[in-house]
Amino acid sequence: MPGVEEEIKNLVATIIEKDPAEINPDANFFKDLGVDSMMALEILAAIEKKYKISIPEEKLTQLTTLNQTIAVAREYIK
């Protein structure tokens, strides 16, 4: 069973259309990985759906790297 880190990495990889192995967990989504605002919203919605959680929209600005995204998600995953 993949852990939360692996699951979120795969979700992000699908959305940004990259191989999971290509994603440096500290690379900036916007500057380094070509993520746009719609993709960021999609990442947030996909994590919420996967774990049936609600992440406040003000947290969106913190989703700037894979590691930060995983950290934010962990705050809400029980």
Add this chain to the structure above:
Amino acid sequence: MDKIRVVITGIGVISPNGTGREAFGKAIFEGVSGIRPISLFETTEFKVKTAGEVTSFKPQEFLGDKGLRTLDRSTKLVASATKLAIDDSGLIIHDNNSRSAGISLGSTFGSISSISDFDREALTDGPRYVNPALFPNTVINSPASQVSIKFGIRGFNATISSGSCAGLDAIGYALDQMKLGRAGVVFSGGVEELCLQVFLGYYKSGCLAGLKGPEICAPFDKRRNGIVLGEGACVLVLEELELALSRKARIYAEICGFGASFGSGRLNQAISAALEDSGISPSEIDFISSCANSAKDLDCEEAFAIKKVFGKESSRVFVSAVKSVLGESLSASAAFQVAAAAEAIERQAVYPTVNFEEKDGLCDLNYVVNKAKSCKINKALITASSKSGYNSSLIISRCK
């Protein structure tokens, strides 16, 4: 100021019987049908099993691997057809000409399956969990917008939703914009995708062939008993004649004029308006690219409209219905008819209406049936008419 003349310099087709202008032309002239058993959704519960479905469609062949994930079928079809049209025209869109390039697209039911999918997710998983990236697909202007984004087309962007007339209405609108000097190039045509939702609408309305007779698409034939749905996209590159000549572009045909009317049984008014707009008489029309779709009433009404406008000339002018091999692809249909008419002018021959076996005394025109026919074609009329009352007509001619 000289009158602005508009010509067709590129044709992009994704159709049930061929991808690309050449394959499409070959298929329609050989009478190859794209109507086949539906594979896009399950039909075991229904009496009707066939449609003009685009099979083996791989949008990545035209659009690359990235950025397709959240696009719906309509958008992928029309973006691919646009790429084919651009390549066919040899036109290069760059910073200096992108503002004078526009889009005018016919699209009517494209968003229905996207709305349905979006709502289904909200209802099954909860409204919090819908995918925001799929929301843009739920509006009808999404395909035209995505084409603009994809190809950097920065002039006007319009979507026209008038069912089977949408392809012609979009070209008519493009023509107006170009004659007003608002665009030098317009990508115009239509798109429609085959989906369960549209199929159900037509099935439950009793409009489909196979419900009251044999499941055949047989325009003007006495055995016709309803339409066979189709799908696809057809995009034309419309260009000012001067621009086309300056870059030595291949010119398929000139757009002479457009006319429209509203109301059941008023197609004759749209034809007359197109003739008047073109400044030509019925005796100059060599060929009619007919909108007949195998519907009991519409085919008859079209024959009546042609006879009313053409009088004695109606026994001379050649008529053929390309929907006999494509099915009724709604917003894409009239654009396919224009591409087919341009191909007829190019080849100086008329493609056949297939499945024509039994004459209907109410539809007695000069049809080219089951086999292509060589003949002189300088000017062609394209008709469009829908059950909901829209009527449109376009005239194209060999460019001299």
